[in-house]
Amino acid sequence: MGARLEKTARRAKAACRPLSALETDRKNKALTAMARAVRSDAARILAANAKDLKAFKGADTARGRLALDPVKLSAIAASIENIAGLPDPVGRLISETVRPNGLRIRKVGVPIGAILIIYESRPNVTADCMALCLKSGNSVILKGGSEAVHSNRALYAALARAAAAEGVPAGAFGFIDAVGAGARRAVPLLLKMDQWIDLVIPRGGEGLIREVARLSRIPVIKHFKGVCHVYVDKDADLRKAAAIVLNAKVQNPAVCNAAEALLVHRDIADRFLPRIEKELTAKGVIIRRDKKAWGQEFLDLILAVRVVKDVNEAIDHIETYGSRHSDAIVTENAQTAKTFKDAVDSSCVFVNCSTRFNDGGEFGMGAEMGISTDKLHVRGPMGLEELTSYKYVVEGDGQIRQ
Amino acid sequence: MGARLEKTARRAKAACRPLSALETDRKNKALTAMARAVRSDAARILAANAKDLKAFKGADTARGRLALDPVKLSAIAASIENIAGLPDPVGRLISETVRPNGLRIRKVGVPIGAILIIYESRPNVTADCMALCLKSGNSVILKGGSEAVHSNRALYAALARAAAAEGVPAGAFGFIDAVGAGARRAVPLLLKMDQWIDLVIPRGGEGLIREVARLSRIPVIKHFKGVCHVYVDKDADLRKAAAIVLNAKVQNPAVCNAAEALLVHRDIADRFLPRIEKELTAKGVIIRRDKKAWGQEFLDLILAVRVVKDVNEAIDHIETYGSRHSDAIVTENAQTAKTFKDAVDSSCVFVNCSTRFNDGGEFGMGAEMGISTDKLHVRGPMGLEELTSYKYVVEGDGQIRQ
Numbered sequence: 001m002g003a004r005l006e007k008t009a010r011r012a013k014a015a016c017r018p019l020s021a022l023e024t025d026r027k028n029k030a031l032t033a034m035a036r037a038v039r040s041d042a043a044r045i046l047a048a049n050a051k052d053l054k055a056f057k058g059a060d061t062a063r064g065r066l067a068l069d070p071v072k073l074s075a076i077a078a079s080i081e082n083i084a085g086l087p088d089p090v091g092r093l094i095s096e097t098v099r100p101n102g103l104r105i106r107k108v109g110v111p112i113g114a115i116l117i118i119y120e121s122r123p124n125v126t127a128d129c130m131a132l133c134l135k136s137g138n139s140v141i142l143k144g145g146s147e148a149v150h151s152n153r154a155l156y157a158a159l160a161r162a163a164a165a166e167g168v169p170a171g172a173f174g175f176i177d178a179v180g181a182g183a184r185r186a187v188p189l190l191l192k193m194d195q196w197i198d199l200v201i202p203r204g205g206e207g208l209i210r211e212v213a214r215l216s217r218i219p220v221i222k223h224f225k226g227v228c229h230v231y232v233d234k235d236a237d238l239r240k241a242a243a244i245v246l247n248a249k250v251q252n253p254a255v256c257n258a259a260e261a262l263l264v265h266r267d268i269a270d271r272f273l274p275r276i277e278k279e280l281t282a283k284g285v286i287i288r289r290d291k292k293a294w295g296q297e298f299l300d301l302i303l304a305v306r307v308v309k310d311v312n313e314a315i316d317h318i319e320t321y322g323s324r325h326s327d328a329i330v331t332e333n334a335q336t337a338k339t340f341k342d343a344v345d346s347s348c349v350f351v352n353c354s355t356r357f358n359d360g361g362e363f364g365m366g367a368e369m370g371i372s373t374d375k376l377h378v379r380g381p382m383g384l385e386e387l388t389s390y391k392y393v394v395e396g397d398g399q400i401r402q
Numbered sequence: 403m404g405a406r407l408e409k410t411a412r413r414a415k416a417a418c419r420p421l422s423a424l425e426t427d428r429k430n431k432a433l434t435a436m437a438r439a440v441r442s443d444a445a446r447i448l449a450a451n452a453k454d455l456k457a458f459k460g461a462d463t464a465r466g467r468l469a470l471d472p473v474k475l476s477a478i479a480a481s482i483e484n485i486a487g488l489p490d491p492v493g494r495l496i497s498e499t500v501r502p503n504g505l506r507i508r509k510v511g512v513p514i515g516a517i518l519i520i521y522e523s524r525p526n527v528t529a530d531c532m533a534l535c536l537k538s539g540n541s542v543i544l545k546g547g548s549e550a551v552h553s554n555r556a557l558y559a560a561l562a563r564a565a566a567a568e569g570v571p572a573g574a575f576g577f578i579d580a581v582g583a584g585a586r587r588a589v590p591l592l593l594k595m596d597q598w599i600d601l602v603i604p605r606g607g608e609g610l611i612r613e614v615a616r617l618s619r620i621p622v623i624k625h626f627k628g629v630c631h632v633y634v635d636k637d638a639d640l641r642k643a644a645a646i647v648l649n650a651k652v653q654n655p656a657v658c659n660a661a662e663a664l665l666v667h668r669d670i671a672d673r674f675l676p677r678i679e680k681e682l683t684a685k686g687v688i689i690r691r692d693k694k695a696w697g698q699e700f701l702d703l704i705l706a707v708r709v710v711k712d713v714n715e716a717i718d719h720i721e722t723y724g725s726r727h728s729d730a731i732v733t734e735n736a737q738t739a740k741t742f743k744d745a746v747d748s749s750c751v752f753v754n755c756s757t758r759f760n761d762g763g764e765f766g767m768g769a770e771m772g773i774s775t776d777k778l779h780v781r782g783p784m785g786l787e788e789l790t791s792y793k794y795v796v797e798g799d800g801q802i803r804q
Contacts, residue, residue, distance in 0.1 A: 017721070021744065091744075097766060103755060105765060110747060112777050198777060219621065219778050240800035247802035319419070341795050342423065342493075345512060353505060353798030362803065363507060363794075364499060375514050375600060375791035376621050376779040389777035392765075393743050396755030398642035400649035401764065 001182060005189050008174040009196040012114035012139040015171030020111045020137045022168070024088040027135055030166035031084035034131065035077040037162035041154065042073050048154035049123065056147055061254055065121040066148055076124050076155075079367050080131045086366045089384045090137040104395045109388040111137030113198030116190055117369075118143045118212055120204035123151040128367050130159050130173055136387035141174035141197065143187065145204075149179050191216040201382075203370050206297070221382065223347075223373035225297040226256030226325040228355040231314040231340070232272060233331035234265040240352060241330040242276050247354040248328065250283045254299050256371060257326045257358040261294065261304040263314045269307045277305075295321035311336050315343045322346065324373045326355040347373050347380040403584060407591050410576040411598035414516035414541040417573030422513045422539045424570070426490040429537055432568035433486035436533065439564035440479040443556065447475060450556035451525065458549055463656055467523040468550055478526050478557075481769050482533045488768045491786045492539040506797045511790040513539030515600030518592055519771075520545045520614055522606035525553035530769050532561050532575055538789035543576035543599065545589065547606075551581050593618040603784075605772050608699070623784065625749075625775035627699040628658030628727040630757040633716040633742070634674060635733035636667040642754060643732040644678050649756040650730065652685045656701050658773060659728045659760040663696065663706040665716045671709045679707075697723035713738050717745045724748065726775045728757040749775050749782040 038045070049068040056063055094107040115138050119125045126142055133140035144152040153175070160173045178186050191200065194217045202212040206225045213220050230248050232241040248259035264272055277287055285301045293304035294317070308314045311329070318327050328350035329340040337351045348358040358380060360368025365383030372378045378386040440447070451470040458465055496509040517540050521527045528544055535542035546554040558577045565574065580588050593602065596619045604614040608627045615622050632650050634643045650661035666674055679689055687703045695706035696719070710716045713731070720729050730752035731742040739753045750760040760782060762770025767785030774780045780788040 017745075017747075020747070099764070099766060103759060103764075110777075219776075221778075237800070243800060243802050251803055337797075343419075345419075345422070346793065348794040348796055351795070351797040353796060353801040354803050356803035357505060357796055357798075357801070358794075362501070362505075364501060375512075376623075379791055380794050389781055391748065392750040392760075392782050393753070394750055394755060394759055395739075395753040396759075398639070398645060399755040399759070400645050401653055401756050401758035 001178070001185060002189055005176070005186055006193065008141060008176065009114070009190065009193045011171035012141050012174050013196040015139040015169045016111065016113050018169040019134075019139055019172055020090065022137065026167055027088065028084040030134060030163045030168045031080055031131055033162040033166050034159045035080040035084070037158040038073055038077040038080065038127065038155070041158035042070065045073060045151065045154040045158065046070070048150035051150040052148055058147070062121060066123070066151070068123055068151060072124065076127045079124075080127060082366050083131045083135050083384070086135065086384055088135065089388045092385075094390055101399050102397060103399055106393045107390050108393055109385065110391050112387060112389050114139045114141065114196060115387070116141045116143065116197050116200045116218070118187060118200065118202045118204070118208065120145040120208060121148055123148050123155055125203060126152045126155045127159060129369065130156070130163075132367055132369050132384060132387060134163065134168065134172060136384050138387060139172050139174070141176065141190070143176040143183070143190065146179040146183050149177070153177065187212070188215050191218060194218045201370060221372050221374055221378060223256065223323070223325055223371055225323050226258070227261065227295055227297050227321065227323040228257060228259045228326040228328075229261045229263055229314075229318050229322055230259050230328045230330065230355065231263040231308070231311070231318070232265065232268065233311060233329060233333065233336050234267040235333035235336060236268065236272075236330040237332055238268065238272050238275070241272065242279060244328065244330055244352070244354050245276055246279055246283070248356055249280065249285055249303050250301065251354075251356055253301050257355050258299070259303065259328075259355050260296060260298055261306065261321070263306050263308050263317055265311075266307050266309055273305070273307075297323070311339055315340060318344055318346070325371070326350065326358040328353065328355050347371065403580070403587060404591055407578070407588055408595065410543060410578065411516070411592065411595045413573035414543050414576050415598040417541040417571045418513065418515050420571040421536075421541055421574055422492065424539065428569055429490070430486040432536060432565045432570050433482055433533055435564040435568050436561045437479040437482040437486070439560040440475055440482065440529065440557070443560035444472060444475050447553065447556040447560065448472070450552035453552040454550055460549070464523060468525070468553070470525055470553060474526065478529045481526075481530060484768050485533045485537050485786070488537065488786055490537065491790045494787075496792055503801050504799065505801055508795045509792050510795055511787065512793050514789060514791050516541045516543065516598060517789070518543045518545065518599050518602045518620070520589060520602065520604045520606070520610065522547040522610060523550055525550050525557055527605060528554045528557045529561060531771065532558070532565075534769055534771055534786060534789060536565065536570065536574060538786050540789060541574050541576070543578065543592070545578040545585070545592065548581040548585050551579070555579065589614070590617050593620060596620045603771060623774050623776055623780060625658065625725070625727055625773055627725050628660070629663065629697055629699050629723065629725040630659060630661045630728040630730075631663045631665055631716075631720050631724055632661050632730045632732065632757065633665040633710070633713070633720070634667065634670065635713060635731060635735065635738050636669040637735035637738060638667075638670065638674075638732040639734055640670065640674050640677070643674065644681060646730065646732055646754070646756050647678055648681055648685070650758055651682060651687055651705050652703065653756075653758055655703050659757050660701070661705065661730075661757050662698060662700055663708065663723070665708050665710050665719055667713075668709050668711055675707070675709075699725070713741055717742060720746055720748070727773070728752065728760040730755065730757050749773065
């Protein structure tokens with residue numbers, strides 16, 4: 001198996017140079033063809049998905065992530081077409097300066113190289129990653145979950161075939177087609193191949209991500225978990241506060257930017273808490289007032305609630321129990337908002353809006369490759385630009401250094 | 403020893419939050435005081451340096467890097483003052499967008515956190531790193547070479563004292579004061595402290611850097627070596643070409659952006675090579691025409707020379723034997739220059755100028771923390787902005803996600 005994995009990694013590396021030179025037009029044509037292939041192969045993909053669903057033994061929420069249907073397939077195709085319409089991040093001018101000696105220094109976007117994506121359940125990740133990596137000039141190696149192997153295989157086959165017919169270099173897309181014990185053995189081997197793979201992006205539960213971070217010799221971009229807070233200040237507009245807390249908790253509780261904890265200023269706790277708890281309970285949310293709930297990522301209709309004495313105690317709580325993902329304040333007081341914005345060191349800090357907005361689509365980036373809480377390279381949503389590096393191009397007319 | 407190192411790392415981490423909140427004025431006042439302290443402590447620092455030099459048994463070039471004198475000390479003080487004059491990268495607005503739903507999204511600079519610098523010989527690195535990290539709101543742990551321990555200790559004492567008197571938080575500057583076997587044991591221990599240290603920057607020879615990259619659990623920004631090329635095309639202005647080759651090789655052969663190889667188009671080899679070889683030889687440069695010289699980092703007055711059949715062979719040579727650091731083309735042909743600029747994937751690609759310009763000062767960044775050939779986070783010179791990450795600050799008026 002090691003030899004087969006190594007071959008896939010070598011091919012991904014070899015594809016980097018032709019991929020980085022691929023013209024925007026050709027990439028967009030290939031993406032359009034890939035979207036078409038998802039639609040024309042729909043029956044085959046759904047049949048493969050049915051096989052996965054039949055074998056699946058997990059919980060209902062996980063089954064929901066795995067399941068495809070014609071509407072979801074259509075959304076997958078539309079997402080690929082959307083990526084075709086976004087600006088090409090390769091070769092984009094990031095900045096330009098002319099030095100006193102006449103040198104013109106341009107900073108331009110270049111692909112990162114070969115990217116390994118390790119993910120669980122959701123088959124749409126297969127299509128999103130292939131489309132985002134192609135557009136950003138990177139090769140990609142896909143290692144999906146065993147539970148979705150038939151779905152991923154069918155999606156991959158359709159997309160790779162369509163791309164190849166449009167002249168995308170072989171090796172642009174690698175697929176680790178192992179299941180069970182074989183799949184579990186593959187990951188540690190891949191994570192040591194730092195001579196061919198430039199970046200690893202794990203997407204899934206905290207366990208998977210910690211394991212990848214621990215084993216990898218290749219740089220990893222990640223977030224372990226999303227323990228997101230909403231702090232309702234004494235100067236909050238309580239109507240806005242209620243709408244934001246409700247949205248952040250219940251609109252999609254299974255995702256990383258959903259709120260897991262509500263902090264309420266003590267001066268308004270008596271007015272605000274009964275009202276919001278009633279609204280939350282009506283939506284099926286369980287309120288937890290105990291300390292053990294602090295710092296937990298429930299990914300479910302559960303909310304930790306704490307009364308704090310002021311914004312500073314809220315900031316300290318977020319620093320101690322948060323995960324530096326997405327944290328919000330609701331206040332009409334500009335000074336309090338500033339204190340919070342300056343002090344909270346999360347990938348996204350929100351004022352008077354829902355934590356659910358930490359998302360590539362909501363930021364106007366188009367599709368995203370996940371969200372990072374790291375502080376190197378990318379923080380927050382990872383869109384096309386975040387999938388590139390840069391180089392400096394320095395042009396002169398014979399200048400030498402004094 | 404482990405306990406002492408852990409204490410230093412914990413203090414560096416604890417200093418991150420107060421440091422990130424330090425106002426620009428206060429940082430600049432502290433930097434000005436630090437520059438003053440270098441001048442007022444000059445006698446003590448030079449006496450410490452004399453001790454290091456007395457014990458030093460290495461080569462003359464290495465001794466040159468270790469040696470301080472009043473002129474060098476004055477340059478160190480001036481460099482700190484220069485950093486005081488640069489814009490504060492913390493809190494700077496990187497980009498701003500307003501979404502259709504009215505959300506205002508700002509991307510703002512934030513410090514990375516606690517940075518460990520591992521370096522050899524040059525005592526000026528101690529001062530540069532302290533000044534750059536303070537200005538960028540990061541805490542720093544300094545692990546200098548044993549051969550410079552007295553010089554580093556004296557510089558550190560002067561700088562840390564001056565900064566503390568200006569209200570810089572304790573823990574902003576950590577100093578690993580071990581020598582010999584103790585120092586060698588300290589590095590692997592520090593490289594495992596990823597709960598407190600956010601980034602490692604090794605500066606020194608390839609051996610040191612590979613060792614750090616191999617042992618580190620903390621992200622590392624680095625370049626292993628600088629194998630830089632100058633390609634002289636058939637359409638080159640040979641006067642410019644000669645000046646550039648000479649400058650890239652001899653102006654400072656011991657540094658990473660000096661040229662190690664000259665590639666010459668076969669159509670002009672007969673005209674150009676005798677002339678440039680004569681000039682190089684007159685400066686003491688040894689010419690090596692053998693294949694074994696390809697890909698070597700000489701850091702000395704030695705130059706590999708190869709005749710190539712065209713720009714594509716030059717590009718292939720650079721891809722195979724280069725280190726993705728700094729590579730130049732000399733040509734008056736815009737199409738050939740474009741081919742080279744697009745295909746060569748080095749941190750800096752130069753057209754008609756010397757590779758020696760890959761430098762933070764020459765780029766207008768002020769002082770630099772080294773040069774990266776990595777493709778994640780920073781590539782090329784690492785100045786103040788490159789020592790920061792960012793966060794998104796999203797402001798609304800009650801928006802929730804649909």
